[in-house]
Amino acid sequence: MSLRWNYGRARDAAPAASPVSKRFSDQLIAMLPRLRRFAAGLTRSASEADDLVQAACERALAREHQFQEGTRFDSWMFRIVQTIWIDQLRAREIRKEDGDIAEERLGSDEPVRRVEARLALSEVRRAVSLLPPEQRVTLMLVTVEGLSYKQAAEVTGVPVGTIMSRLARARIALQQRLEAGDGERGSASDAKA
């Protein structure tokens, strides 16, 4: 007799904590591309962004009952993503870690003709990643995700005036960094906005 090896999944039995309403789940799935984009603007890698989105999904499902019908689902989810990310920043002292990753990703100066366009996009992303966390969040919410200042203020829990000042500083800093090429050379700075 010989043995045949079949698969059994050790975590097959992991059930959801509570039944998930299909409508809520559908809303969440529809939001995933935007959540991934938002998270990508906050974090430094695709995997970190996806981990963040996954954690946000799990928290949202656990707190489904807290979502108020009639309010904006996207704002609610952005707030969850932002909250988890800020918690992670504080817990992991990510400032140093970010700097290491940024350095590691610089690569060589080897000329690669066909990646020039992508490098330009990467340079913008790197420049964003050098902004302080609060400015990053505000910039992504308003400029990329298209939220109004009022909606962004609700997500971040700050006055509209603070959104305006963070946004202006972020946009000016981003413009200056791109002009100076700092997106490729700079080091991380997670100083408070």
Add this chain to the structure above:
Amino acid sequence: MQKHSDEALVAYLDGELDAEERAHVEAWLGADPGVRDRLLALSETAGLLRGAFAEIAGEPVPERLLAAARGETASAGEAEIVVLRPTRDSQPPAPSRRWHIQLASAAGLFGLVVGLGAGYLGGNTLAPSGGLTARQVQTAAVNNWLDNAAGDYKLMVNAGGDALVDVPASGDNGDVLQKISQNLPQQVRLPDLKPWGLSFRGARLVVVDGRPAAQLIYNTDNKAIGPLALIIGSTKQPDIAPTFERRQDLNLLYWRHQGRASVLVGQSEIGYLWGIANDVAWQLDAI
């Protein structure tokens, strides 16, 4: 907010000013060409920013996130643990030590709990009783092909250099492909990835989707892109568009087209990976 300030300019661009504030900014713009230049630069930066993140929203959403949104997963970031359990079934033995080593490496690297003893790895052939046969390993690989692809990549990177290359690159890569293709159901083509700064280092024979496949290894000094492995095998499964997956710190793009299964594996940024995948698909399909 000051009427003449960067805040006012940014808010003007964002359409967040009321009529009176807008009129003030427009008067300011009319009186100072330098401010107009600044407004233009800010506007361009906003466009660049949106462009830089636009493609992410168009990417396929990883299955693990879809599962999370459906409430089907455990905590974030955990590798799936797969346990191999023995069942009674007779299978013919086959001598293929190399595949065992590969699967074991994938297991070690990706949290597979494999119930095989060290003795199985030590010999050149497997004992008929109690050992894993090539077919059994292939069966495992069918269910695990992405894990295996990632495991093969890790194995290659950890071994360093060209230690595990079966057929190293040479002046005549046609000869390399001929040798590696001898063990495959179809002739393999070698995509030219030099425009991406990737140099072909050699080829290995691996198992993907339960079938032998060629792993083509590319290297570069640019850490944002490589090293990179392209695995090309045959499949009877229907075509699928390029799909993105993660295995720990690795990015994988896989697709099936006209009986050919392809996987790109590396730590490359996802943007590069999509570009390279497009290039590879085009070259593989070229007549």
